[in-house]
Amino acid sequence: MRSPGPKPTDSTTHSSANVLVIGADTRMMGQIREVLGTEAPLSAIATPFNEAMAVASKTRPDVVIAAFDTEVDEAIRIAQQLKAELPRAALVAVAHTADADRTRAAMRAGYDAYVVLPDGRDLLRQAVHDSMFSDAPKDDAGELITVWGAKGGVGATFVAVNLAAELSPVQRVCVLDMDVSMGDVAAMLNLYPRAGIKEVFKNLARLDERMLRRQMTIHPSMIHVLAQPKALEDRAEPSKDSVIKLLTTVAKSYHYVFLDSGSRVDEAAVTAATLAKRVLLVSTPDVLSVKNAWRRLQLLQRLGVDQHRISLVLNRVDHKHPLLTISDIEQNLGRKVDVTLSEDRVAGRAVNDGKLLREYDRHSQIARDFEAMTGLITEGKVTPEKKPSVSVFTSIFKMGG
Ligand SMILES: Nc1ncnc2c1ncn2[C@@H]1O[C@H](COP(=O)(O)OP(=O)(O)O)[C@@H](O)[C@H]1O
Ligand SMILES: [Mg+2]
Incomplete structure (x- = not known):
C-alpha cells in the first residue's frame, strides 16, 4: 500500500x-x-x-x-x-x-x-x-463531459478518472478537478502536481492553451490532470465566467475533457453541467443517494439541460444482494438508469494504490464495466485508425504499465 x-x-x-x-x-x-x-x-x-x-x-x-x-x-x-x-x-x-x-x-x-x-x-x-x-488539431473543439455525484462518496472521481483512462491511449484526454472541497483526482492517480487550477484562475486574463498545458500534470496513461491545490486555504470558488473561460480554452486542446464536479451544487458544477455535451450523474443504489440524484435531475431540468444529455450512472451495484433494485430506482426517478457499474473490491484496492483499474486488474468485473461504458461517451466514433495524432502520442509516451 x-x-x-x-x-x-x-x-x-x-x-x-x-x-x-x-x-x-x-x-x-x-x-x-x-x-x-x-x-x-x-x-x-x-x-x-x-x-x-x-x-x-x-x-x-x-x-x-x-x-x-x-x-x-x-x-x-x-x-x-x-x-x-x-x-x-x-x-x-x-x-x-x-x-x-x-x-x-x-x-x-x-x-x-x-x-x-x-x-x-x-x-x-x-x-x-x-x-x-x-x-494538435486547433479547429475542432473537444467534448466536455461533467461527472457529478448525487452525494459525496458515490464514486464521481473514480468514474471520471477511470473513464478518462479508457480513452487516453488513443485520444487527447484531460481531467479537470473542479471539486473544491475534496480535490481527489491527483491522489487517485498517485500524482504530485506542482501546479494546477489555482494557477489557472490566478492568471485567467492571460489564459491560453500553452499556459493551460503548463499547469497540467501528466499521468503515464497520458491523462492530463488539472489538479486542485493541496492546501484548502488555496482553494478558489470560481465565478461562472471563469469556468466558461477555462472550459472553452481546455476544449481547444483536448478531444475529451472530463470534469470531476464533486457532489456540491456550486457555481462550477452548475456552469459545467449547462455547458457540457454530457452530464454523468453518478449515484449509488441507496435511498439517500437516489433522493439526491432526483434533486439534481430536477435542477438540471430547470436549468434547461436536455434530458438526452444526461446519463444516470449507477455505481456500486451489488447484483446478488441489491439494497434497491434498478427498477425501484427507475420508478422513483422517472427515468432509466443508463449505465451500471458493479460493486467490486478491486475498486477500493486500485484507489488505495493510486492505480487505474486497467492497470490494477483489467480483467476484473469493474474494469470490464468501464470498457463497456466507453461507447456512451464516444458513440462509436473512436477508432485508433481514425486519429492521426494517435501515433504521435503513443510513440512519444508509451503506456506506463
Ligand atoms: N464500483 C465500486 N466498487 C467498490 N468500491 C467503489 C466503487 N466505486 C467507488 N468505490 C469506492 O468509493 C470510494 C469513493 O469514491 P470517490 O470517487 O472518491 O467518490 P466521490 O468522488 O463521489 O466522493 C473510492 O475510494 C472507492 O474505494
Ligand atoms: Mg471525489
Missing part, C-alpha cells in the same frame, strides 16, 4: 519518448539522460552534428535536443534543416550557461525552447511533454 504522505521524488510521468540528442558532450549527455530518465532511454554518446540529419531522417524523432554551446553555428544550421525535414518535431537547445543573445539566436533559428542545464531540468522535461501537442 502507498503512504498518503508527501512523496520524496517527483515522478509525474514515466514513459518513453523518441528523442535525438545532437552535439552534447559527455557531461551534458549525462545530465540529459538523468533528467529524462525512463521517459527517453538514450545512449551515453550524442550524435555528432555532421551525422545528425542522416540519423534524424532514419529515426524520425519527435523531439530533438541540440547542444547550443561550442558549435553554435552548427546548431543554428541543423535547426533549419530539421524544420524542413521534420516539421512536427520539437527542437530544444541546451546549454551549460544562460546567455540572452544565444537564447534569442536559438529562438530565431527555430528552437522551441532554450534550456540551461542543470538548472532548467524541469523545462527540458516540460519541453518533451509539450512536444506531444505539436500536431
